[in-house]
Amino acid sequence: MKKVAFLGGGKVGQAMVKHLQETKLAEVVYIYDPFQKAEELLGVKILREIGEKDFEGLDLVVECATASVLKENAAKVLRHADFLPFSMTAFREDEVLESAKKAAEESGHTLYLPHGAILGLDGVFDGKRIINEVSIETIKNPKSLGRDDKEYTVVFDGTAREAAGLYPRNVNVHAALSLAGIGFDRTHSRIISDPSVNTNEHVIHVKGDGIDWTIHVTAFAAGAVSGKYVPYSACGSLDRILGGGNMQFV
Ligand SMILES: NC(=O)c1ccc[n+]([C@@H]2O[C@H](COP(=O)([O-])OP(=O)(O)OC[C@H]3O[C@@H](n4cnc5c(N)ncnc54)[C@H](O)[C@@H]3O)[C@@H](O)[C@H]2O)c1
Structure with missing residues (x-):
């Protein structure tokens, strides 16, 4: 079974964790989120600190925390695993995108860019x-x-x-x-x-x-950062990456 880890365990992250648990498309190995009070979230181990070694042996890392978490971890993740980031504003700094693409190219991993709250x-x-x-x-x-x-x-x-x-x-x-x-x-x-x-x-x-x-x-949206559609969109992106379902729009 493929191994997936999450950076951020808020609204969008939890929807994706539940989706993976229900579909059994992949094992969720940990959720990195220093602001979670409990030791586990949805039965998954919480990490409060993270380093590059924590990305070794994973198939996919999903970032759904903040732009600074994306910036700090994109290249480190892509040296070891595929990466699906949601806090896309971090890429306004060209260096963040270039270092991520370079790491992906050198390791053979893929940077997956989700459609998130929009379409097309x-x-x-x-x-x-x-x-x-x-x-x-x-x-x-x-x-x-x-x-x-x-x-x-x-x-x-x-x-x-x-x-x-x-x-x-x-x-x-x-x-x-x-x-x-x-x-x-x-x-x-x-x-x-x-x-x-x-x-x-x-x-x-x-x-x-x-x-x-x-x-x-x-x-x-009801005043939240993410609107009603994003959890569904995010789970669809995960399905396409992990090969879930037997029909895909490409
Ligand atoms: N690409 C898109 O279209 C799209 C759409 C919606 C949301 N987003 C982005 O996705 C991210 C998640 O959205 P959400 O609605 O789940 O937000 P949320 O506020 O519900 O959850 C964010 C989680 O990240 C955690 N977090 C904060 N700082 C952290 C850190 N330094 N390290 C690890 N975890 C940290 C928080 O504790 C929280 O659990 C946000 O950055 C949001 O802007 C992108």
């Missing part, structure tokens, strides 16, 4: 050679953004690289779209704080040579 990143990636314009607008309740706005407010308008630095917990989809498409400097980001919504909404426009796409995604 595989399609954007496939079309990147003919795409010349990408924009993404995210509309969230102020609570999700850690703000207290009383009315509709444009919080940010600029490059995805800047957005990822200013709102690392909230614009992982801007980072993912940048990685799939035309990069952090050419992807235009807007972030809106709207107290009248209880959803996370992302509106993506992609234009290129002979193509014009709009992707509009809305998911219930």
